[in-house]
Amino acid sequence: MSEVVLGLVGVGRIGVMHAKNITALNGVLNPEGINVSLRLTDVAEEHARSVAAGLGAEFLPSVEALIASAVDGLVIATGTATHPELIKAGVDAGIPVFCEKPVAMNVADALPVVDDVRDKQGVVQIGHQRRFDAGYLEARRAYQAGELGWIHSLRAVTCDMTPPPVEFLAGSGGLFRDCSVHDFDILRWLTGREIVEVYAKGSNNGDPAIGEVGDVDTALALVTFDDGTVGTVSATRYNGAGHDVRLEIQGSRKSLMVGLDDKTAMASAEAGVDFPAGEAHKTFAERFDQAYRSEMEAFVELILGRRENPCTPEDAVAASRVADAAQESLATGLPVRVAQKVAR
Template identity: 80%
Template sequence: MSDVILGLVGVGRIGVMHANNIVALKDTLARRGVNIRLMLTDVATDHARSVAAGLGAEFVPSVGELLESGIDGLVIATGTATHPELIRAGVDAGIPVFCEKPVALNVADALPVLDYIRENNGVVQIGHQRRFDAGYVEARRAYQAGELGWIHSLRAVTCDMAPPPIAFLATSGGLFRDCSVHDFDILRWLTGREIVEVYAKGSNNGDPGIGEAGDVDTALALITFDDGTVGTVSASRYNGAGHDVRLEVQGSTGSVMVGLDEKTAVSSAEHGVTFPQGNPHQTFAERFDQAYRSEMVAFVELVMGERGNPCTPEDAVAASRVADAAQESLASGVAVKVALKVSS
């Protein structure tokens, strides 16, 4: 049996989730002759030690020691501002890197990172977990198989039950960058086309502090693809019915909707219709639990050389460019062309 040792940096909410998912792979990978091991570190050493002990993982005092320990892959789950430095460190160590989105705080800061990865033959997978969600995968398959005909409309929705702390929103870059970037990525991935123009509007009817922090609590973007196809991307911080993530793909011969199941956070106004009857998802972690697990399986397979990169840094930066254009349109009130260049 061969060992695959993953090193993880950052044990906040998303880092703990990834750590749990890595450890949970043990039995599955053992059947493939692989022994998965986890080593982790965080500047919050006491918390990191506790997490490691609870998972049967190994705590390492620093990132430098983690990279020198012989790990086969690096998982980055720290704050966005630290991503460029840690990505470069992983590339310098000559190992595959998994990094939560985005690559950097903004596109300008991300471009030198892309150059560095390319110049040093780095392998970096960015965490856009929706690419591993069964519904999105099926919608993409149906479209590519010709079952929907040509697409005439796309409608993407991402709504949280309640907003995160104002302190987070003040540094998130805005609703489109923080939230809708996932929709922009999945729309590019599903259609295989580029988004070339965005026109956005937003509103603030909830906590005034969100507006004071420079953000909106609800927004809508009209997007245009390079073949002229149109779509909408909507997002909200206030969706008390539940965490609602859906995508409607309407084609000339068929239509599909991702996220339409017993836990969909909507109710029918039609007489006698009781669907859906399940309890709605409460958070993104619950909604995409299996997708996050599958994403980490993909990274392990990438580390083992068994698959290609399912989400490149170039993919992530392309989605961020659309989010930037949406934020610019939101501020200016006019449609904004999306810059398609992805290198500095």
């Protein structure tokens, strides 16, 4: 194959980012003579045409037209509610699919999708970009190599600098499903263990409208793994210091922190300490710029048959099970066991 043609559905904020990364792949793959081209569609036709023109991509008027144009892979960057039907459309067409997390709004809705993909032997990569971040990759390598010893504590942090629009939050499924699901995924991926129980608390001290749509602006979850290890996962929409994503791994031999660099969104209270000296990231797109690029490169390699699927629908559903349990705990105020199976 000398050319890979990707079809992109959805050109909102993250869709435009994917579109730019796709069109930049030629520079990555050129040594082997492989070209990557982009076709895209969105219900916001005028905006989509503008994005396509700016990137030298081709606009098509519908998902059906996009798939019928014989693309080699389908990239889904639309709202969560549309993910199941679009995944099905790509799998039915026999083409590999990349879909932003999650598979569906909740696990119960995701399981039929997973079954359908498996039954049809489809190829679907879910977008958990932290698996491609250099810091997380190094932490996983160090742990698997035994350099940390056994883990006694994990502390994961995801902090947005400012909240997204309330309209988005109303359909996001809640802070744990929207934000912390990335932490739940990376904790499973890094440790190789399952989270079996969650106890969550949350608060709303920012925009009252966030509470009015049933969400919280700040939350903390105590998670317990299947071997008894404990950890915390915290998230907020109001981290004025900047976008802050970190993971602290404390082991019996050594401790590591992912995300501790000159752009870390915090300051030391100790005299004479001026680290970090850089300007903090403002958004997730800046924080994970290279990870998103590597993620899309991996999808092309998956299409070409050069690598295993780096994040399957089953992986994504496992993280979503934890997020569902966290949302339930937040609502009930009680610890919740993480379901291994969800009734249809």
